[in-house]
Each structure stands twice: as structure tokens, then as C-alpha cells.
Amino acid sequence: MKAEVRQQRSLLELAELDAEIGRIEHRAKNLPEQRALGEAQVGHREAGDRLAALRIALADIDEQVAKFEGEIDSVRQRGDRDRALMDGGTIDPKQLTELQHELDTLHRRQTSLEDSLLDVLERREELAADHQRVLAEVDDLQTMLSDAREVCEQAGAQLAHRRAESLSRRADLTAGIDESLLALYERQRSRGGVGAGPLQGRRCGACRIEIDKGELARIAAAPEDEVLRCPECSAILLRVTGSHA
Known part of the structure; x- marks a missing residue:
């Protein structure tokens, strides 16, 4: 799947927002x-x-x-x-x-x-x-x-x-995220995991597991608009930082 960097940046912001909502709901229950x-x-x-x-x-x-x-x-x-x-x-x-x-x-x-x-x-x-x-x-x-x-x-x-x-x-x-990209994100979340996470060095920001060198090389070689998945948790792996402006 392809998605503009801007769309991926929005997805990262969405993941952060969902994490915030999760924290709010957890606090409300506790x-x-x-x-x-x-x-x-x-x-x-x-x-x-x-x-x-x-x-x-x-x-x-x-x-x-x-x-x-x-x-x-x-x-x-x-x-x-x-x-x-x-x-x-x-x-x-x-x-x-x-x-x-x-x-x-x-x-x-x-x-x-x-x-x-x-x-x-x-x-x-x-x-x-x-x-x-x-x-x-x-x-x-x-x-x-x-x-x-x-x-x-x-x-x-x-x-x-x-x-x-x-x-x-x-x-x-x-409302501003591509439907296919959003659907992929929501499917991943529905499985009980994090929908997306940033690549942080060698580590997936969703599952916090280090990715092996072979996968990292493949990720580095992929076009910037390629939507990648973490090989460990299947979350959408985002090679961008910051949020959608």
C-alpha cells in the first residue's frame, strides 16, 4: 500500500491521539x-x-x-x-x-x-x-x-x-486520512494492538521490540510513500516524526 508522507504523518498523530484516549479511559476506570x-x-x-x-x-x-x-x-x-x-x-x-x-x-x-x-x-x-x-x-x-x-x-x-x-x-x-489507510489502521487496532507506531532507531514504537538488521535494511530501502508493517506486531510502521500540520 502506498500513502503520502503527509497521510502517514496524520496517522502518527492519530495513533498518539488514540493512546491519549486510551489513557483517559483507563484513568476513568481507575x-x-x-x-x-x-x-x-x-x-x-x-x-x-x-x-x-x-x-x-x-x-x-x-x-x-x-x-x-x-x-x-x-x-x-x-x-x-x-x-x-x-x-x-x-x-x-x-x-x-x-x-x-x-x-x-x-x-x-x-x-x-x-x-x-x-x-x-x-x-x-x-x-x-x-x-x-x-x-x-x-x-x-x-x-x-x-x-x-x-x-x-x-x-x-x-x-x-x-x-x-x-x-x-x-x-x-x-476525515482527512485515506480510507484504505485508515481501514488498515483500524483493523490492526481491532486485534487488540496498537494501530501504528513510529520507527525509533531499531525499535518499533508500537511494540517496543527491536527489528533485525535485515528488516531494517528492507525498511530503509522502501520508498517513503510505502506503508510498512512491523514484522513483530504488524502495526503500521511510520518512518516519520512530528504531527500533521
């Missing part, structure tokens, strides 16, 4: 800002899970508090009834002894329940403090998450803008 956002999301989610667990624990402990308070109230009411009977003076000595024994038992039971309630209330106070601490942590992490999302969106938008500009330049550039 944004440090995206990783930071992911870490912020994980931190916020984990703190949210801890907060939810504390809320469940508080609800459970509130049930225990209500249960103890109900039992204490029931024991207190029974004790009040027994004392009222004793103060009424209408019971015999045997009943009086039984009521006194029951009051002693009720007193021990109430003391035990109140001690247990105190332990539960102390535990609740600790959980409530943890809840407030984690709630504040979640609020802080929410702010960090919002900031990280904004930074990530800005970085993504900047890359999208750069990519759009590069694609626009690419469209303008390809």
Missing part, C-alpha cells in the same frame, strides 16, 4: 477519587451497621428496663397490700406471722430486682453514649461521603470532557 469514594461508602456503611446494632441493643435493653420496672411495681403493690392488712388489725397472729414473712421475702425480691435494674440502667447509659458517639461518626462520615462523591463526579466530568474533546479531534483528523 480513578483514585473513585477508590476514595468507595472507601468512604464502606466506612459510612459500616458505621451505619454499628448504629443499627446499637439501636437494636437499646430497644432490647429498654424492654428489660420496662420488665424490671413492672416486676418492681408489682412487688411493691403486693407489699403495700400486705402492710395494709397488718395495719388493719383484723388478722390473727398466725396470719400476721405469715404476712411478715411474705413482706421480708418481698423486700428481698424488690432489692434484688432494683439491683438488677440498676445494672441494666448502667448498661443502657453506656449503650446510649456509644449510640451518640456512633451517630456523630455517621454524620461526619456522611459529610465525607458527600465530599468524596462530589470530588469523584468532578474528576469524572473532567475526564469525560477531555475524552469528548479528544474524540472530536479524532473525528476531524480521520
Whole structure:
């Protein structure tokens, strides 16, 4: 295939532009800002899970508090009834002894329940403090998450803008390249390789492999408008430098 040096120079510029687009797309898929956002999301989610667990624990402990308070109230009411009977003076000595024994038992039971309630209330106070601490942590992490999302969106938008500009330049550039030459370039790219690269001394600029002396001699002897291929990677080998003016 033949192609004017000017066309080959444009192809070199196209290869450089495609490499730039590739770098932009790679960065877009591997944004440090995206990783930071992911870490912020994980931190916020984990703190949210801890907060939810504390809320469940508080609800459970509130049930225990209500249960103890109900039992204490029931024991207190029974004790009040027994004392009222004793103060009424209408019971015999045997009943009086039984009521006194029951009051002693009720007193021990109430003391035990109140001690247990105190332990539960102390535990609740600790959980409530943890809840407030984690709630504040979640609020802080929410702010960090919002900031990280904004930074990530800005970085993504900047890359999208750069990519759009590069694609626009690419469209303008390809419009001036011979269809056959462009088709050859695109076929090479579609195989997963670099479409074209400059000859840099003895090395192909596309695959970075050194070309043997025999091939170099053949390349040097070829007319300047001859479209050459790298013997190693098959990329179009360009013996020109610079870009299309």
C-alpha cells in the first residue's frame, strides 16, 4: 500500500491521539477519587451497621428496663397490700406471722430486682453514649461521603470532557486520512494492538521490540510513500516524526 508522507504523518498523530484516549479511559476506570469514594461508602456503611446494632441493643435493653420496672411495681403493690392488712388489725397472729414473712421475702425480691435494674440502667447509659458517639461518626462520615462523591463526579466530568474533546479531534483528523489507510489502521487496532507506531532507531514504537538488521535494511530501502508493517506486531510502521500540520 502506498500513502503520502503527509497521510502517514496524520496517522502518527492519530495513533498518539488514540493512546491519549486510551489513557483517559483507563484513568476513568481507575480513578483514585473513585477508590476514595468507595472507601468512604464502606466506612459510612459500616458505621451505619454499628448504629443499627446499637439501636437494636437499646430497644432490647429498654424492654428489660420496662420488665424490671413492672416486676418492681408489682412487688411493691403486693407489699403495700400486705402492710395494709397488718395495719388493719383484723388478722390473727398466725396470719400476721405469715404476712411478715411474705413482706421480708418481698423486700428481698424488690432489692434484688432494683439491683438488677440498676445494672441494666448502667448498661443502657453506656449503650446510649456509644449510640451518640456512633451517630456523630455517621454524620461526619456522611459529610465525607458527600465530599468524596462530589470530588469523584468532578474528576469524572473532567475526564469525560477531555475524552469528548479528544474524540472530536479524532473525528476531524480521520476525515482527512485515506480510507484504505485508515481501514488498515483500524483493523490492526481491532486485534487488540496498537494501530501504528513510529520507527525509533531499531525499535518499533508500537511494540517496543527491536527489528533485525535485515528488516531494517528492507525498511530503509522502501520508498517513503510505502506503508510498512512491523514484522513483530504488524502495526503500521511510520518512518516519520512530528504531527500533521
